[in-house]
Amino acid sequence: MAIVDLHNITVTPLKKLLSDKGGVLHGLKSKDKEFVDFGEAYFSIINYKATKAWKMHKLMTLNLIVPYGLIKFVFFDGEMNFREEIIGYEKYARLTVPPLVWFGFYGLFEPHSILLNIADIAHDQDEIELKKISDIKYSWD
Amino acid sequence: MAIVDLHNITVTPLKKLLSDKGGVLHGLKSKDKEFVDFGEAYFSIINYKATKAWKMHKLMTLNLIVPYGLIKFVFFDGEMNFREEIIGYEKYARLTVPPLVWFGFYGLFEPHSILLNIADIAHDQDEIELKKISDIKYSWD
Numbered sequence: 001m002a003i004v005d006l007h008n009i010t011v012t013p014l015k016k017l018l019s020d021k022g023g024v025l026h027g028l029k030s031k032d033k034e035f036v037d038f039g040e041a042y043f044s045i046i047n048y049k050a051t052k053a054w055k056m057h058k059l060m061t062l063n064l065i066v067p068y069g070l071i072k073f074v075f076f077d078g079e080m081n082f083r084e085e086i087i088g089y090e091k092y093a094r095l096t097v098p099p100l101v102w103f104g105f106y107g108l109f110e111p112h113s114i115l116l117n118i119a120d121i122a123h124d125q126d127e128i129e130l131k132k133i134s135d136i137k138y139s140w141d
Numbered sequence: 142m143a144i145v146d147l148h149n150i151t152v153t154p155l156k157k158l159l160s161d162k163g164g165v166l167h168g169l170k171s172k173d174k175e176f177v178d179f180g181e182a183y184f185s186i187i188n189y190k191a192t193k194a195w196k197m198h199k200l201m202t203l204n205l206i207v208p209y210g211l212i213k214f215v216f217f218d219g220e221m222n223f224r225e226e227i228i229g230y231e232k233y234a235r236l237t238v239p240p241l242v243w244f245g246f247y248g249l250f251e252p253h254s255i256l257l258n259i260a261d262i263a264h265d266q267d268e269i270e271l272k273k274i275s276d277i278k279y280s281w282d
Contacts, residue, residue, distance in 0.1 A: 038179030
């Protein structure tokens, strides 16, 4: 039996309110049902055609938002199932990822994309597991 | 006597950990001394040479981070004092702005800059006051 059910990853479309000066892009509110707690918010930058994989958080719930660029996420349940989601400025949504999901991501935008993670706990190396990209068979092309 | 002391706005330099795949940019942790509470996180986009001014939050504390581009912020105490701060990817820091400060901002990066606000309360039109740009005399050039 698989460790996690990838259906528990939620995709929430978010509003972009654009104007002649720029705009406002929604992110996350404490009243949103996907919100667990606030531990840390940080950005990851992923260069075009770069891959960061694989990582699994034992405790952290991630809220992933891409306000610049486009990123492909690949989720793996630890057994046999994969799920792919692409989010970015032109496909603006929030991914909420529960603990125990293996994931990697791939930059689809030149020169780079920017990812915000609003996490319920702060970064802690002890709750992270890493695998080499070759340890989980997936065709990134 | 001025309504607020602009010295209470804090500038906290943040780490950028860059790699060949991209990098990680620090944001805000719940244990940081500038953290009050989590109410909402949202992005503002400001086009190059566009100005958004003036706004004052009666209740909200703002944590402002610019992971893309460069933005000039102007703060006004409501009486006679101004304070200017420029932050962005190349001058990477967090501005923490207490309630009752009037502020505006100006886009210094082409084609636009991206601002993240991690606020202690959610957006609420009732706690915001607005003035026209011409209501507060400041030379934006």
